[in-house]
Amino acid sequence: xxxxxxxxxxxxxxxxxxxxxDVVSNEMKSLSQLKGSKGTLVMFICNHCPYVIHIxxxxxxxxxxxHESEIGIIAISANSPISHPQDSPEEMAKxxxxxxxxxxYLFDETQQxxxxxxxxxxxxxFLFDKNLACAYRGQFDDSRPGNNLPVTGTDLIDAIENLVHxxxxxxxxxxSIGCNIKWAG
Numbered sequence: 001x002x003x004x005x006x007x008x009x010x011x012x013x014x015x016x017x018x019x020x021x022d023v024v025s026n027e028m029k030s031l032s033q034l035k036g037s038k039g040t041l042v043m044f045i046c047n048h049c050p051y052v053i054h055i056x057x058x059x060x061x062x063x064x065x066x067h068e069s070e071i072g073i074i075a076i077s078a079n080s081p082i083s084h085p086q087d088s089p090e091e092m093a094k095x096x097x098x099x100x101x102x103x104x105y106l107f108d109e110t111q112q113x114x115x116x117x118x119x120x121x122x123x124x125x126f127l128f129d130k131n132l133a134c135a136y137r138g139q140f141d142d143s144r145p146g147n148n149l150p151v152t153g154t155d156l157i158d159a160i161e162n163l164v165h166x167x168x169x170x171x172x173x174x175x176s177i178g179c180n181i182k183w184a185g
Contacts, residue, residue, distance in 0.1 A: 004121040004180040008137055011171060015042065015132040016116035020076065020106035023093040029074075029104055036072030037130060039163045041156075044114060044124040044181065046079045047095045048086045051178030052122050054145045056099060058153050059123075063102045071160055073103035078114035079122070079182040087182070114181055121178040127159050127169075135163055138173035 019030045034040070045052045045059070052059075063073055081088035089107045096105040108114050117126060127136035136159035143149040155174065162169045 006124045006176040007118040007120045008175055009118050009126060009134050011134050013134040015128045018113045020108055022104045023089040023107050024096050029106060034072045034074050036070050038070035039130060040072040040128045042074050042126045044078060044119040044122055045075050046077045046087045046122045047091050048084055049122040049179040050145050055140050055151050058151045060099050060101060062153055067102040070164060075103055075105045076108050078108035078111045080184040084182050111184060119181060121176060121180055123178055124176050125156055129163060135169050136173060139176040
């Protein structure tokens with residue numbers, strides 16, 4: 001596991017479009033289909049990363065909180081299933097069903113979408129406004145495996161709430177940190 005910080009996409013960057021397979025429904029899903037009327041959260045996660053596992057219950061609660069709201073939430077895994085079979089589409093579908101994710105879990109087989117978003121680690125979070133301009137990119141919160149801080153999601157949820165209520169989002173944002181994305185080759 002290589003501890004990797006997020007690249008911190010420049011604020012204002014327009015969300016790259018995509019059309020990826022939803023591992024649960026086996027249907028292709030695009031950004032335009034999944035975006036929310038007030039904003040859209042695109043998160044790069046995976047099954048095996050201890051940093052994602054550390055927050056996965058909180059991700060599920062956040063998904064429940066914003067399900068059928070003005071915020072679209074999308075999870076994407078771009079990890080190579082060749083080097084990490086636990087991140088295969090079949091295992092992703094099992095994880096999504098077992099955790100009860102209410103958001104789609106998409107597989108980026110070519111890894112081109114992760115590269116377009118400049119995703120570097122899991123978890124990596126990108127919050128876009130109603131015009132799909134990047135309003136927040138950074139950490140979920142200060143909790144990490146082993147640091148004994150509670151998992152709250154405060155950094156990301158504060159940004160989402162400010163977006164929903166048309167309040168400014170603090171531009172002093174901390175990079176997410178986690179396992180590097182497992183690039184093919």
